[in-house]
Amino acid sequence: MADKSNELARKIQEAQQRQRQNAAGDNDGSAEPGKDEKSKALRAGTDLVAALAVGIFLGYWVDRWLDTKPFGIIFFVFIGFAAGFLNIYRSQTGQDYKVGFKPSSPEKQNSENETENGKTD
């Protein structure tokens, strides 16, 4: 039993070391783009289309409501495009969909430190 748990402790330590090395590699940017980068790229397409769809939908209903056909839809298509590119810009620059323009990176670093502290105790 003691043997087994010693072995487990050793394995955990090794794995943690590997994990730390991997994390350090990611920070350099020297390693290949991580999983985060790929999922970001995958998100971009739907983000643009979704905002455009909302714009068209709003434009259509504004037109029906105020009887301003076709100006509502024209205006809201542009708003939708702007919102779509804003979505992409935010997700790609690490602002995590945060509405507003504050980058969230300093907070992120804080929370990462917290995670490590949490793991050690």
Added chain:
Amino acid sequence: MATNPLEQFVIKPLIPMEIGGYDVSFTQSSLWMAFAVIAATLLMTLSMRSKSVIPNRWQNVTEMVYEFVAGMVHESLGHEGRKYFAFVFSVFMIVLMGNMLGMLPYSFTFTSHIVVTGTLALMVFLTATLIGIIRHGLHFFTLFLPAGLPIVLAPLIILIEIVSYLSRPISLSVRLFANMVAGHTMMKVFAGFSVMMVASSGIGMVGAVLPLLLNTALFGLEILIAFIQAYVFAILTCMYLKDAIELH
């Protein structure tokens, strides 16, 4: 042999029911949703029965899933995120189970229907919005007004921000739904190639191996996508909650 690759998505009622003129039949989609809930519950409860220090395989799986989601919640929501862990975990598990059970032969992928993913996304969206309003009151709506914005631009930017905010549940639901439909359709199309080649006999019999091999590779890719999509769904849930909680 069904040759239409979209036929797999047809909803078939198993127990027809009707309440107040609405069709509320128990369909194969409902059946697989029930399976997903049962599978998740069984995995979480049975594997943790022994609660040993050195986990067996099942307990290991459960601990991995738990720590994965807990880490995700902690990273994006910080210490306060603990309250919302159960919510994020449930969302993650139902999407993951839906995607993964859909990989079984003869099963049905309920996440391949926009009505299912849309309901999940709307639930996440409304929950995040309500939490924001409850925690910050009307102050929550300053979310749409970035700090340091010139007042001349305010009407335009607020409009753009609102559209951007409203597009969240749509992109969340469409992403999951589109990935599932595309993947499963593609696999069916390649399987169809094999069937047609065998049916044509002659050299086709040998060639039929190629789509089969490709399908095997696609199957692996689909399992990866099934996981990544569940991960994306859960991480975006965290981010929307984060917006509502922190309000920068």
